Amino acid sequence: MAPTPPSMTHLSATAMVPRWPLRFAPRRRLLDTSSLPDTKNQPTRVERGERKTKLQKYASKQQRPLLSLLHARTSSLLGGSSLSVACSLLSLSSPPWRMDATTSTGASSSLPLHLIIDDALALVSPLQQSFQRSQRHCFGDSAPGEFPLAANPSIVLHVLTSCNLEPDDLAHLEASSILLFLSNATCSFFRKPANFPPDFQLSMSELAALDMCQKRAIFKPMTQQEREMFKQRCGGSWKLVLRFIMAGEACCRREKSQAIAGPGHSIAVTTSGAVYTFGSNSSGQLGHGSLEEEWRPRIIRSLQGIRIIQAAAGAGRTMLVSDAGRVYAFGKDSFGEVEYAAQGSRVVTTPQMVESLKDIYIVQAAIGNFFTAVLSREGCVYTFSWGNDMKLGHQTEPNDVQPHLLAGPLENIPVVQIAAGYCYLLALACQPSGMSVYSVGCGLGGKLGHGSRTDEKYPRLIEQFQALNIQPVVVAAGAWHAAVVGKDGRVCTWGWGRYGCLGHGNEECESVPKVVESLVNVRAVHVATGDYTTFVVSDKGDVYSFGCGESSSLGHNTITEGNNRHTNVLSPELVTSLKRTKERVAQISLTNSIYWNAHTFALTDSGKLYAFGAGDKGQLGTELVAQQSERGTPERVDINLS
Known part of the structure; x- marks a missing residue:
């Protein structure tokens, strides 16, 4: 059961910080005035009036909403602090008051400036105003202590849900009524029922928390009964539900290493969030500010x-995607023109933030040959495209610098994972009936999984999984074939079957998902697909591979003696060379491009990285013997990702 916030009726201007329960303790930054402007040389009343008039004219001219203008203005004044912005938008007053020593030790004893929302656009009120005048201005002449926005609480709700507040922030608002900087004034505005749907009995802060929960991908597909059960398990508070969801999101984002075997270059991400790159660098795709190849892992210093x-x-x-939801991109010219509009430059050699995505919290990115897709925290898929081969459901010019929401059924269904092939996209979606897979793009070879080779302009549900009684939990998109791991550990593959990459013992295409029968006794937890190659990782850490043996990327060391031919593997085989490392493999990454020789990474639970396959550009991160361009067995890369 959530702790009941303490009553605020006993508080005064000289004792504003009670002893909160730990989980609801107000943050030190909430009451820190160090980021506020200096109070010296405050503008005169005439100057303030002129500034106010100019801003009103500007807002009218540009037809910008009042809240947007206030948010931008307040963000610049208060340094972008979420709660500071929200509080300023909610009419913080500025009479003298004393800070508790546990709240701030170096801050000024009074707030130098405040912003308020009134019937029109009000701006700055200096410290020299008397306490009585501040009270009249903030709370109204006729009813001191009454919050003026009570007449239009929808504005308050909009502010609370737009400023990225955390559960603790909402709890602090409800518990302390942060507006109570005036003595002898009590306010239950954030605690009393707000009379808004979907629950008219919820307080303003509870409604804000519920609204933010409803934007989460994991929350959207829940039934009403499941949501109520979830709420009760979290102490009956939507703020605690939001905290639980955000904690889960943080666990998914943090302390997970990753290795990417790209086309000719490689990326390694440590658990601490540092990034190493190595291999080909002809387009600046390594991010080091040059075009020189790197044969050993090198950290990207500019991301410090x-x-x-x-x-x-x-x-x-x-x-690259950061834990703050920002996307950084660098490399080839077409990518630069589309993703971050590099002016006058054909290559970008250092990470640049994708400005068109800065207002969307991104959790995953995927790159195809003619398109890029990103997944938001709310479960929405956005795409860019270039060239004429892939538009993914949005009617735009071939080269479009703006992200577009993927049109079709996925607009209303939360997605939890995306995977990009050469010219198609897979999306793992979460619905009340369970997990499902949608596909969109080029249908050549049957890789969309709908029983035909027809292209799909909009995402379409792959219905075969329901017939197989498989609930997908992991999706992988190779250049021309795809794979899924089910909740029960079964593996399905479909698409172009060349070189045996589907694992069915032949090279035939499959236009609908088909279970890999030779793996029915293996409980799979991870699958990776590349250019006609497939790897499966079992719950015991064993690795199986099948498909094209070119470049020794399967790890079987299948070079035939005498004529140096590579052998294709039509059915899954245990990669014994990885077994000999005595390490438990957690993740496999394959080159997913038809234009580059393939290489493979195996990342272990302990953070060790092993590489094999093509290494002619340094993409393995290890030295090769003279005149050798590939490695048939795994070798440890000199980097620890844990």
Whole structure:
């Protein structure tokens, strides 16, 4: 049961910080005035009036909403602090008051400036105003202590849900009524029922928490009964539900290493969020500010202070996603023109934030040959495209610099994972009936899984999984074939079957998902697909591979003696060379491009990285013997990702 916030009726201007329960303790930054402007040289009343008039004219001219203008103005004044912005938008007053020593030790004893929302656009109120005038201005002449926005609470709700507040922030608002900087004034505005749907009995802060929960991908597909059960398990508070969901999101984002075997170049992300790159660098895709190849892992120094949680690699291009939901991109010219509009430059050699995505919290990126897709925290898929081969459901010019929401059924269904092939996209979606897979793009070879080779302009549900009684939990998109791991550990493959990459013992295409029968006694937990190659990792850490043996990327060391031919593997075989490392493999990454010789990474539970396959550009991160361009057995890369 959530602790009941303490009553605020006993508080005064000289004792504003009670002893909260730990989980609801107000943060030190909430009451820190160090980021506020200096009070010296405050503008005169005439100057303030002129500034107010100019802003009103500007807002009218540009037809910008009042809240947007206030948010931008307040963000610049208060340094972007979420709660500071929200509180300023909610009419913080500024009479003198004393801070508790546990709240701030170096801050000024009074707030120098405040912003308020009134019937029109009000701006700055200086410290020299008397306490009585501040009270009249903030709470109204006729009813001191009454919050003026009570007449239009929808504005308050909009502010609370737009400023990225955390559960603790909402709890602090409800518990302390942060507006109570005036003595002898009590306010239950954030605690009393707000009379808004879907529950008219919820308080303003509870409604804000519920609204933010409803934007989460994991929450959207829940039934009403499941949501109520979830709420009761979390102490009956939507703020605690939001905290639980955010904690789960943080666990998924943090302390997970990753290795990406890109087309000719490689990316390694440590658990601390540092990024190492190596291999081909003809387009600046390594991010080191030059075009020189790197044969050993080298850290990207310009990302210092930014924690990366996910990476994606394409032909001559790289994308990185930070734990703050920002996307950074660098590399090839077409990628630069589309993703971050590099003016006058054909290559970008250092990470640049994708400005068009800065207002969307991104958790995953995927790169195909002619498109890029990103997944938001809310479970929405956005795409860019270039060239004429892939538009993914949005009617735009071939080269479009703006992200577009993937049109079709996925607009209303939350997605939890995306995977990009050469010219198609897979999306793992979460619905009340369970997990499902949608596909969109080029249908050549049957890789969309709908029983035909027809292209799909909009995402379409792959219905075969229901017939197989398989609930997908992991999707992988190779260049021309795809794979899924089910909740029960079964593996399905479909698409172009060349070189045996589907694992069915032949090279025939499959236009609908088909269970790999030779793996029915193996409980799979991970699958990776590349250019006609497939790897499966079992729950015991064993690795199986099948498909094209070119470049020794299968790990079987299948070079035939005498004529140096590579052998294809039509059915899954245990990669014994990885077994000999005596390490438990957690993740496999394969080159997913038809234009580059393939290489493979195996990442272990302990953070060790093993590489094999093509290494002619340094993409293995290990030295090769003279005149050798590939490695048939795994070799340890000199880097620890844990």
